[in-house]
Amino acid sequence: MPKHLEAAPWLAVHDRLLAALGAQHWWPGETPFEVMVGAVLTQNTAWSNVERAIANLKAADALSVAAILRLGDGELAALIRPAGYFNVKTRRLKALCGFLERAGVGGDPVRLARGGRLPALRQRLLEVNGVGEETADSILLYALGLPSFVVDAYTRRIFARLGLIGGAETYAHIRRTFMDRLPPDPALYNEYHALIVALGKDFCRPKPRCASCPLVDLCPRRGLE
Ligand code: SF4
Incomplete structure (x- = not known):
């Protein structure tokens, strides 16, 4: 599959989250x-x-x-x-x-x-x-502002439910999956991870709040139904 087509769902999730939740202004540190x-x-x-x-x-x-x-x-x-x-x-x-x-x-x-x-x-x-x-x-x-994607438990849970990963892969595999599909843009990686955390805290919780989730029409809710 051409790379830009592979990237589409991953960028669509980012764009939807950014539109719905707004810029997260991470990381909260002065230096x-x-x-x-x-x-x-x-x-x-x-x-x-x-x-x-x-x-x-x-x-x-x-x-x-x-x-x-x-x-x-x-x-x-x-x-x-x-x-x-x-x-x-x-x-x-x-x-x-x-x-x-x-x-x-x-x-x-x-x-x-x-x-x-x-x-x-x-x-x-x-x-x-x-x-x-x-x-x-x-x-x-x-x-350091370098393009290294951060994976955490929210990433694993959300993207498994979205059907974009299996959920049991290694950290390295999930990181590579993101980085093979997204341009190596530190600003994009920065915002994307922060948005994932926001979604995981407020919507895609262990007991998810799908009805109000900004991704509801993109999400097959894999593993939940
Ligand atoms: S629709 Fe539900 S399962 Fe899918 S990302 Fe949103 S909260 Fe998670």
């Missing part, structure tokens, strides 16, 4: 480094908890690579406590900051984007303790 920290802290917790942890880091003047590396583990854990799993996340934040420092971009983490091709950079991130695929792609896309 690339704040986005990176948020990507680690948001693992297994709600964003409101991440906001409280980041506010603590800001209040302690500790939202920088150097400051986080200077803090003792106990001090850092106390600051990020609202985000949960604070001992694990302390180790992960320190590992990420150590990586940035060793890469020579501690003072300006966005410079990491200039460090080579996306697949190689993604692989380097995945080698950092606690950085899994979703975190790596969130950092690449939302902190």
Whole structure:
């Protein structure tokens, strides 16, 4: 099938969501480094908890690579406590900051984007303790502005119900499915993932609200009927 025809349903879902839900203005972080920290802290917790942890880091003047590396583990854990799993996340934040420092971009983490091709950079991130695929792609896309599609549980659920994926594929397979069909446009990937999250939270929930869903006429509701 020609590529532009394959892309059509995927772009149609994006366009419909954007028209219905509006631009989501992601990621809610003031600097690339704040986005990176948020990507680690948001693992297994709600964003409101991440906001409280980041506010603590800001209040302690500790939202920088150097400051986080200077803090003792106990001090850092106390600051990020609202985000949960604070001992694990302390180790992960320190590992990420150590990586940035060793890469020579501690003072300006966005410079990491200039460090080579996306697949190689993604692989380097995945080698950092606690950085899994979703975190790596969130950092690449939302902190560094690179075209790496983010897949999460909402993506899996929504696109399985839409009949565009099976639902049990690996993260890598679903990411590749999106990236093979969409142009490598960071702005498009940014908005699309944010819209998917909005739909998953408000409509395509475990018990879906199909009657009011903006995709209802596009959706076979696979697995639900
Ligand atoms: S119509 Fe229902 S199943 Fe389909 S995307 Fe919307 S909420 Fe999910």
